Amino acid sequence: MAYQALYRVWRPQTFGDVVGQEAITTTLRNAVATRQVSHAYLFTGPRGTGKTSCSKILAKAVNCLHPQAGEPCNQCEICQAITEGSLNDVIEIDAASNNGVEQIRDIRDKVKYAPTRAEYKVYIIDEVHMLSTGAFNALLKTLEEPPAKVIFILATTEPQKIPATIISRTQRFDFRRIDASTILQRLQFILKDKKLAYDEQALRLIAQAAEGGMRDALSILDQALSLGNDQLSLENALQVTGALDKQQLETYFQAVIQANPAQALENLHQLLASGRSAMRFTDAIIELCRDLLLVKTDDQLLDEFDRSLVSAKILAAKDQLKQQQLYKMIDAASKTQQDLHNATHTTIYLEVLTVKLCEIMQADPTASKAQTPVDNKKLQTLQTEIEQLKQQIQKLSASPSPTPKKARPVKAHVKTNGQAIHVDQQKINQILAQATRQALNQVREVWPDLMSMLSVTQKAVMKVSKPVAASSQGVVVAFDYAMWFERVMSNQEMLDMLKDNLDKLLQNDADVVIVAAEDWPQIRKNFLQNHELNQQPSEKKASPPENPAVVEAKKLFDSEIIEYKKD
Numbered sequence: 001m002a003y004q005a006l007y008r009v010w011r012p013q014t015f016g017d018v019v020g021q022e023a024i025t026t027t028l029r030n031a032v033a034t035r036q037v038s039h040a041y042l043f044t045g046p047r048g049t050g051k052t053s054c055s056k057i058l059a060k061a062v063n064c065l066h067p068q069a070g071e072p073c074n075q076c077e078i079c080q081a082i083t084e085g086s087l088n089d090v091i092e093i094d095a096a097s098n099n100g101v102e103q104i105r106d107i108r109d110k111v112k113y114a115p116t117r118a119e120y121k122v123y124i125i126d127e128v129h130m131l132s133t134g135a136f137n138a139l140l141k142t143l144e145e146p147p148a149k150v151i152f153i154l155a156t157t158e159p160q161k162i163p164a165t166i167i168s169r170t171q172r173f174d175f176r177r178i179d180a181s182t183i184l185q186r187l188q189f190i191l192k193d194k195k196l197a198y199d200e201q202a203l204r205l206i207a208q209a210a211e212g213g214m215r216d217a218l219s220i221l222d223q224a225l226s227l228g229n230d231q232l233s234l235e236n237a238l239q240v241t242g243a244l245d246k247q248q249l250e251t252y253f254q255a256v257i258q259a260n261p262a263q264a265l266e267n268l269h270q271l272l273a274s275g276r277s278a279m280r281f282t283d284a285i286i287e288l289c290r291d292l293l294l295v296k297t298d299d300q301l302l303d304e305f306d307r308s309l310v311s312a313k314i315l316a317a318k319d320q321l322k323q324q325q326l327y328k329m330i331d332a333a334s335k336t337q338q339d340l341h342n343a344t345h346t347t348i349y350l351e352v353l354t355v356k357l358c359e360i361m362q363a364d365p366t367a368s369k370a371q372t373p374v375d376n377k378k379l380q381t382l383q384t385e386i387e388q389l390k391q392q393i394q395k396l397s398a399s400p401s402p403t404p405k406k407a408r409p410v411k412a413h414v415k416t417n418g419q420a421i422h423v424d425q426q427k428i429n430q431i432l433a434q435a436t437r438q439a440l441n442q443v444r445e446v447w448p449d450l451m452s453m454l455s456v457t458q459k460a461v462m463k464v465s466k467p468v469a470a471s472s473q474g475v476v477v478a479f480d481y482a483m484w485f486e487r488v489m490s491n492q493e494m495l496d497m498l499k500d501n502l503d504k505l506l507q508n509d510a511d512v513v514i515v516a517a518e519d520w521p522q523i524r525k526n527f528l529q530n531h532e533l534n535q536q537p538s539e540k541k542a543s544p545p546e547n548p549a550v551v552e553a554k555k556l557f558d559s560e561i562i563e564y565k566k567d
């Protein structure tokens with residue numbers, strides 16, 4: 001037998017089978033049992049919540065030859081014909097593909113003919129909100145003079161698009177999203193019935209990802225099972241749902257709670273590197289904040305199901321967070337989500353969000369009372385930084401797609417917006433010509449002191465940097481992420497501050513030159529080539545062909561490259 005999708009195999013065949021809509025199914029069952037069926041129904045609700053299933057069950061129940069307390073028997077010829085979709089008296093119309101007035105007129109013409117085999121003619125119009133105005137008018141005429149023995153079932157995900165005149169002529173049932181624990185129970189039931197092994201955590205993840213739709217839950221389960229050869233592992237569930245690895249998200253959120261933007265940004269880049277989408281990421285942030293708000297308000301509000309998805313570590317962090325901060329975080333994440341809809345450069349929006357979230361933690365009102373001047377200053381710096389990032393975003397969205405990395409010119413760093421930043425190769429060459437291991441070690445020694453002289457945000461930015469070469473002339477500092485290099489490069493105040501403080505610590509007058517780590521190998525190559533070109537022809541012939549500075553630099557680079565890779 002060909003493979004059948006789970007949601008087809010497990011489509012409910014009786015009202016009792018329908019999961020999570022007890023109020024609706026009980027009402028419908030009673031209506032059938034007491035023969036008080038209405039001539040028109042409106043089923044509204046999110047996709048996959050049981051609207052179509054209930055329509056078909058109702059069509060069967062009213063026509064079944066041996067109904068039992070309002071339920072269809074699913075055995076008689078009528079029930080079986082409806083299940084197969086071969087009974088002419090049950091007509092299914094998908095308004096999404098049949099929105100013309102002609103089709104509805106056709107219904108009007110045929111509706112007056114009595115059912116052929118069954119007792120009732122049942123019209124099921126799916127996605128009814130897609131009908132044109134003309135079609136709605138035609139439908140309204142039919143509903144105004146309902147023929148005997150005809151039942152209309154209109155189903156829609158968007159009831160607000162249906163004319164009030166239509167709604168008022170129907171009996172309306174709002175199908176709710178099915179709560180995750182109900183979905184979970186159903187999934188467990190199905191897997192046990194199929195005798196398939198499953199990871200409990202994976203099943204919970206699927207139940208949550210389905211967002212209240214049973215059909216979606218079963219489709220996700222189907223996909224995850226096929227990935228794992230009929231075994232459900234957490235890894236497969238994560239892959240199919242595109243959900244974030246919980247642990248990665250927690251690490252990120254803890255960095256946010258500690259108002260440590262550099263760490264949080266590093267975690268963010270790891271998350272994105274593992275292929276998680278920007279939307280899923282913001283979703284997860286909002287969910288996490290929501291859960292924390294719930295436990296803060298009342299420990300009982302977070303039900304056992306949700307609790308199992310949030311780690312104890314994160315829940316324990318609730319005391320470090322104020323309600324107001326959580327609301328602000330949710331706001332910031334939702335705004336980012338809106339921005340993401342039209343964005344091509346999604347990463348930068350998430351970076352801005354990350355800095356904002358840290359800012360929210362930083363701007364703790366009680367903490368700032370104790371040390372107002374300092375915190376206000378920090379806050380201002382953060383706000384300036386955000387402004388700069390915003391401007392960068394504006395530039396990004398105004399400019400065409402970024403220049404591919406390989407097309408980079410030799411002497412300039414190409415910014416993400418395609419604009420070139422001049423890297424002072426000459427100054428770098430001067431530093432490298434005199435560079436020694438000793439000088440570099442000296443700089444590394446004072447580096448932590450230098451960091452302690454910076455503001456919180458400056459420190460955050462510098463955390464992704466490290467000194468890579470030094471001489472008495474100056475220091476070369478490389479940044480792991482091009483974005484941060486660009487920001488520091490355009491911030492003269494910060495560059496001056498680095499130089500001044502470094503001069504104080506080293507007690508000399510050394511230049512600070514910054515580079516993007518990804519450009520660094522090319523810059524070093526330039527230096528070596530440059531030195532060979534500058535050599536006099538006579539020198540070239542001389543037996544030690546290499547300039548001592550080049551020899552020294554090469555030695556330095558070799559050891560440095562190894563060290564760099566280790567990090």
Ligand SMILES: [Zn+2]
Binds near residue numbers: 066072073076079
């Ligand atoms: Zn039957």
